[in-house]
Amino acid sequence: MFPHRNEVFLMTQYVIDQMLEQVRESIRSQDQDVFRKLFLGWHENFQMQVIMQLYKHERMQLYDWLAANELAGVFQEMEYEDQFFTLKEMEAAQAAAVMNEVSADDAAAFIDKLPITARKESLLKAMDAKKADDVKEILSYPKETAGAIMTKEYLEIFSNQTIAEVMAFLRKTGQDVETIYYVYVVNEAGHLAGVVSLRDVIVHDNKTIIEEIMSTRVVYADDDLDQEDVAKIIQTYDLLAVPVVNKQKHLIGIVTVDDVMDVLEEEVTEDIGEISASKGSTDTNLSAFQAAKKRAPWIVLLMFLGLITANVIGRYEETLEAVVLLSVFIPLIMDSAGNTGTQSLAVVVRSLATGSYEKKGIAKMLRRELGTGFFMGLICAVVLVLTVSILYNHLLLAVIVAVSIFLTLSVAALIGAVLPLIINKLNIDPAVASGPFITTLNDIIGLFIYFTIATSFLEYL
Amino acid sequence: MFPHRNEVFLMTQYVIDQMLEQVRESIRSQDQDVFRKLFLGWHENFQMQVIMQLYKHERMQLYDWLAANELAGVFQEMEYEDQFFTLKEMEAAQAAAVMNEVSADDAAAFIDKLPITARKESLLKAMDAKKADDVKEILSYPKETAGAIMTKEYLEIFSNQTIAEVMAFLRKTGQDVETIYYVYVVNEAGHLAGVVSLRDVIVHDNKTIIEEIMSTRVVYADDDLDQEDVAKIIQTYDLLAVPVVNKQKHLIGIVTVDDVMDVLEEEVTEDIGEISASKGSTDTNLSAFQAAKKRAPWIVLLMFLGLITANVIGRYEETLEAVVLLSVFIPLIMDSAGNTGTQSLAVVVRSLATGSYEKKGIAKMLRRELGTGFFMGLICAVVLVLTVSILYNHLLLAVIVAVSIFLTLSVAALIGAVLPLIINKLNIDPAVASGPFITTLNDIIGLFIYFTIATSFLEYL
Known part of the structure; x- marks a missing residue:
């Protein structure tokens, strides 16, 4: 229970201090190219830590130098409070543009936490209609269910497509989805009919029809399934993601393994809180x-x-x-x-x-x-x-x-x-x-x- | 903490009963083709549950009808006791053949638990020299470190290779590794130099050189890192796997996200055991x-x-x-x-x-x-x-x-x-x-x- 914290974590702080210095240098010399080459080579989690340690006027400069999708990547690594203040620092139009690029599950989690209903609504209104609908759908599910933690960025194909077509589709949309490693097959009615992994796609030749290689016994989660059970499914079957279906068995989203790890952590905190009657108070941010x-x-x-x-x-x-x-x-x-x-x-x-x-x-x-x-x-x-x-x-x-x-x-x-x-x-x-x-x-x-x-x-x- | 168990789990038992009946039918009619078509369409976890509910003479038939790599897939889903009895039911040669197909981390975990040293050694001797060496390497690390939970089935390429070459490599070896979704780049000295995700490979065209697209800031784990910290790295950076390096910074293995989920579960059981002074006794299999x-x-x-x-x-x-x-x-x-x-x-x-x-x-x-x-x-x-x-x-x-x-x-x-x-x-x-x-x-x-x-x-x- 009491882990030895080792170099990885100590090093991280050291690395971040160095990164911070480099970023500040590029801001001082007003060199956007140097900054972008430097900054975008780092993991979003590092980017986030650097951004949060800058002064406000430095951060304002970065909002100018980074595109909405790049800012969205950083945004997704933040905790709610930091997300809130970051969006507040931006112009309304930029804030909406960033929210459009944030994945639907993260956007829903953020909007759900906003304290004022009017603010939720105005933010949703400023976003793309499609994205706003996705977020509203997720928010409509009871908390801690598959529907409430799923995301809408998944890949959907038909069973009569060829590997070549699917590969072309993946090349085009691969950067915008949560996971490219599972592609879900639906029939004309929108029912979940099968799944192919990217591994399957890779090892078969271009002319193969999806129907021949897809697995029809798909493990899935009902939209009202408890999030702990969603985690259990992913764990039992060693999946990277599980598809979520509604009552009509239409594919409506996926839950990925990294979200499930957070769910497990949440549930453990709950369990320990209950064993020790300290529910809701293990948060060390409280005074x-x-x-x-x-x-x-x-x-x-x-x-x-x-x-x-x-x-x-x-x-x-x-x-x-x-x-x-x-x-x-x-x-x-x-x-x-x-x-x-x-x-x-x-x-x-x-x-x-x-x-x-x-x-x-x-x-x-x-x-x-x-x-x-x-x-x-x-x-x-x-x-x-x-x-x-x-x-x-x-x-x-x-x-x-x-x-x-x-x-x-x-x-x-x-x-x-x-x-x-x-x-x-x-x-x-x-x-x-x-x-x-x-x-x-x-x-x-x-x-x-x-x-x-x-x-x-x-x-x- | 007290989840609502729902249909997924109830259904599972029902589905397994049906599967069991179908398998028994195919054994009665001595139809290997029907059996294979049926059985191999299921997830290995289902396969395992069916196999464990068969009678011994039925299982013996399946050992004949399934290839070593197919049996290995089922073996990996079992708990230690079932693994032990399954291998005991097989001829020594078949047991060794199956062990050769089991991934190095699972093989090491199994051999580590064998109670008699002589039995460990004879099993290692019967296995391929390469696989036995991999297992011995994993076993040589202290328990609960990155080295002890890593697996050796990963993909290694050089930075001067083209996407086309890498794709050909993936097609050939993709089925034998733990994850095809990260490909690690090493230099001539065997040092970890970068990583490309399959997503990167897919979206770039065939002539691109790996060096141009690889990420050189690889998050890695030292071989002696505590397993809980390995889990934390995967969780923080939302990875599907993390590479493990030795003192000389040579790439020696990977730890995948599904193994890390099991680590988290283990650590939680430990934490709760310590809060309640019931360490090691929450196992409900005990009398x-x-x-x-x-x-x-x-x-x-x-x-x-x-x-x-x-x-x-x-x-x-x-x-x-x-x-x-x-x-x-x-x-x-x-x-x-x-x-x-x-x-x-x-x-x-x-x-x-x-x-x-x-x-x-x-x-x-x-x-x-x-x-x-x-x-x-x-x-x-x-x-x-x-x-x-x-x-x-x-x-x-x-x-x-x-x-x-x-x-x-x-x-x-x-x-x-x-x-x-x-x-x-x-x-x-x-x-x-x-x-x-x-x-x-x-x-x-x-x-x-x-x-x-x-x-x-x-x-x-």
Whole structure:
């Protein structure tokens, strides 16, 4: 988890500083040719980093020296805030021209984030009608579905075309699409009928008809498919892109592997946020106060749940007054219950994410978790009987603690697994099944078991 | 986190059942042609699923009907256990022939997992000398580095070749390599000198010399680069593959985007395992007993840490005897301390994984976490003073609890952030910085703060 950052990343900053100096030099000497030759030889990501470190008046010069499609390439590498300020620095006409060259998915993602509806509309209006329609189509899909993350820049051919025709088509349009490596075949009705990879196109001779070499068993994604499942399809079948079809099975877009990598990253952040009750606050761009505002509600809510635990202990105040030593083991019971539940939660979250849970079935998985809790409880109970009876020289107390741990761990493992599954089935916001909630629930159950047993043996303690 | 599994996955099982029936029919009627036409039209992942559901005698028939390279395609889709049993079912000569067709990275991953050294060696000996050397080279790299996950099937050309020559080369060798979409340019000394994408090749005319169109600013990975950084490079620059070079800057292999997706999945499982102290046990193929054996050591270890917490409470037994009500708030202090620390841990883990921590710098990040803890502590303290004084009608107790929470949360947020960073710097196994450890540490600190304050006000309570 804690990677060694190495030279690649250190070097990058050094390289960028050098690039920055070269760009500034070309601006000072007002030499557009030198600038273009230099700048356009770099990866767009480097271009973006250089542009963001320039002063505004330098950037204005570059807006003049670069074409709309070149600026669009840089724009696509930026984060939303930088995109916003860059477009604001440009004339309205240039901003629209750049947006026309940005791929439909990136344009949609940007416009979706604009805070003011009027601004969205005026930008869409200034764009080409065709591009604006593409963007609107993408925006019309519910968030995190295939339709919402697809792009419209893909290649479509007919099955009766020859390799020579397709090659001519690729030469003409190859620079404008997201990927040139898959070409999709549609029939007259616009239905997705097959796919040929550029590899297939290359290795066959010019006169071959597409129909003879196309693969008709195309893996595709329905437009309303969850983005996590789109990622899973690309991963399972080692694809570079997956076609998206609507209800009528018309080809309407593609999702490429680089977009899917971003989806995976997003989903992981979500998963970890849920395990740790820090959803939406792992963003390091937030200030301390903003982060506190996002995280505090969870802590306060959990604190109130903690008051329920306090209430459980309060009910056994008499028991505690009689034997204060019992309170010493409160943390031990709580920690063990919480940790066991969190482990089970992690197992379930990973099985849901990797899909292994469909393969096994719920019942089998729950049986396994109960079994795991049982065995772990057994191991811990044996360790505790020995340790506590030696440390505190009190065999009955040791047995009470051990039996409580055994029962608690068996239940805690099951709760940690069953709660997220129930919530998944019920379609409730899964955040309420996050680690700390399960921990608190298990705390309550564990302390209840512990004090019930202790109270019933009180006269012998 | 809890995706809606949809038709794609349900359909898959249905489709596979149908495919299975068709394959069985072709075996019953002993019709190799029908079988091949049918079977080879499917994606290798489907082929694999069908093969694994056949009976052994049916599979033996298919080993006869399929060529080594076709079997290799299926082999590459299997998990290790299935690969092992499949090769065991084949004659030794056929097994070696299949291994020769498996890509070097997959062959290396399989051979690496074989439990007996003699078996590794005999398999390598039976393979082509060239392929065996490639596999041995990959195996010679430390695990989780670029060298260990790279493959040797890539395309290498010289900068003085023409597009026409390169196209002829691609037509000839295109089917045998991992990706045909990037062609790497090396100079006479074997140094990586540039890259052309197939897109570039396609759009330029036949007489163009590679040198004129190749990109000389190639993003590459050093052979000892951490696999997570390799993934980051591919993700940052939206690549389909990244070339790997050795110390002498010779091109020695490539890592493709599909392998990187698997790396990301592996790393996420590791991250979540560490946050939840369930490292290596989220594999749902384990039996309950096996899972318990993997998870119990963590729980037992944490239980011993819990005994330290018990010891902290034990030291204040007199305070507790005087005011038993104090024990009621033990869970609340523990929960809040633990949850706040876990949140900070999640933030740091995500920043390390996404690389945003390099950009911001450690000091800034720690200041932010301390600030976040401070604000959250303030909010919780205000809520608690009100709640506790109303519920328990005891203002001083409420103030003691509130002040304790305020101090505890400020410290807990910092500890949750600083511990993983220190451990990252010191190169210790980061598992000791996992969620439950941080929680336990924060529990101890929180209870120490609480009882110290409570004891000093004991006479007024």
